[in-house]
Amino acid sequence: MTDSRKLHDLRQDAETIFRAGINDVTADKSIYAKCRITDSDLFIDNLLFDLTRFKHIYLIGAGKATAAMAAAMENLLGNRLTAGLITVKYGHATPLDTVRIIEAGHPVPDENGQRGAQAIVSIAESAGPDDLVICLLSGGGSALLPLPAPPVRLAEKQETIRLLLSCGASIDEINAIRKHISAIKGGQLALAAWPATMVSLILSDVVGDKLDVIASGPTVADSSRYTDCLDIIEAYNIAGQLPASVLSRLKEGAAGNLPETPKSGDPALSKSATRIIAGNSSCLAAAKSKAEALGY
Numbered sequence: 001m002t003d004s005r006k007l008h009d010l011r012q013d014a015e016t017i018f019r020a021g022i023n024d025v026t027a028d029k030s031i032y033a034k035c036r037i038t039d040s041d042l043f044i045d046n047l048l049f050d051l052t053r054f055k056h057i058y059l060i061g062a063g064k065a066t067a068a069m070a071a072a073m074e075n076l077l078g079n080r081l082t083a084g085l086i087t088v089k090y091g092h093a094t095p096l097d098t099v100r101i102i103e104a105g106h107p108v109p110d111e112n113g114q115r116g117a118q119a120i121v122s123i124a125e126s127a128g129p130d131d132l133v134i135c136l137l138s139g140g141g142s143a144l145l146p147l148p149a150p151p152v153r154l155a156e157k158q159e160t161i162r163l164l165l166s167c168g169a170s171i172d173e174i175n176a177i178r179k180h181i182s183a184i185k186g187g188q189l190a191l192a193a194w195p196a197t198m199v200s201l202i203l204s205d206v207v208g209d210k211l212d213v214i215a216s217g218p219t220v221a222d223s224s225r226y227t228d229c230l231d232i233i234e235a236y237n238i239a240g241q242l243p244a245s246v247l248s249r250l251k252e253g254a255a256g257n258l259p260e261t262p263k264s265g266d267p268a269l270s271k272s273a274t275r276i277i278a279g280n281s282s283c284l285a286a287a288k289s290k291a292e293a294l295g296y
Contacts, residue, residue, distance in 0.1 A: 013294050021287030027068035027138065030203060030278035037076050044199055045275045051080055054132040054197070059084030059099050060120045060189075062145045063138030063215060065203050067094040067101060070136060073201075074098055085123060086136060087116035087144040107165065108158050109146030117147040117184050124189055127196035135189065135198060139205035141215025142175055147184040149249065156243035157181060167236045171206065175216040176224035177232060179261055180253060181246055182216070186261030189218035190272040198272040204279030211274055219272050222261035226253030 023029070034045050042049040051057070057080055059073055066086045074081060074097055084099035089106040104113030127133050148157045160181065164174045179186030190198055200219045202211070211220045229250045233239050239247060252258050262269055 017291045020290035021283040024286030025278040025283045027065040028072040031072035034277040056082040056131040058133045061136030062087040062141040064089045064140040065138035066136045070099045106140045106143040113146045117145045124193040129195040131196040133193045133198045135200040137215040138203035149183040151245045152181045173232045177229045178216045185216035186222035191268050194268040200274045202276045221264040
């Protein structure tokens with residue numbers, strides 16, 4: 001075999017291995033791999049939901065892959081699904097039957113995203129103790145769920161995100177600040193849905209699959225605090241460039257004058273479960289399996 005032929009074969013194998021990893025974590029395949037319905041029971045990984053217990057089933061969420069996720073869930077739930085709404089990045093919509101789609105800005109949030117986030121909170125707030133809320137989250141979920149907390153306005157949040165992106169802040173650091181200038185992130189969407197039963201299905205784009213970082217953790221306990229946000233701002237020396245409303249809110253929160261985001265053990269999170277249906281680790285495992293099958 002010539003050297004050029006060897007190189008061609010190696011390139012072909014590399015592409016085959018790469019595609020095996022990617023194909024294993026596509027949105028619809030991931031839903032079907034983790035979710036199934038038998039009679040009136042919905043199984044999500046190792047969780048069981050008796051659908052006869054619920055008066056209504058709502059589907060909400062945000063992220064670049066949530067349209068495909070929602071299509072798969074619609075297919076599974078059929079006419080059991082009451083209503084729903086998701087926000088996706090412009091150009092990432094797909095036709096759905098029951099769930100509404102709002103296309104919005106990413107990575108910098110826009111007014112469409114704010115409109116979608118408010119509508120999602122309204123659906124969550126309408127859910128009662130006998131209802132099930134299914135939340136779909138994927139990469140881009142943070143930017144696609146912008147709901148600034150007073151006194152922060154959308155334009156000021158946009159300015160803040162641009163600044164954080166340009167100064168070199170990590171995704172963990174950006175999301176910590178996002179959560180503390182938001183009325184939906186950092187577990188606050190789960191608070192809105194209480195006392196309904198909630199389950200979140202996540203396509204993780206975060207190294208380490210940190211639940212409170214993925215999409216800024218709207219349905220899980222938040223490990224970051226207002227004081228962490230001030231430390232981040234000091235570390236990057238950007239206090240003088242931040243909008244006054246953002247800095248004011250973070251300082252008020254750090255002083256104890258604003259409620260913190262929900263933490264572990266909060267009773268309002270007791271009916272909220274989360275499952276990662278695919279992510280970096282499962283993608284790598286599929287790539288490894290294909291590589292071994294090819295003899296590597």
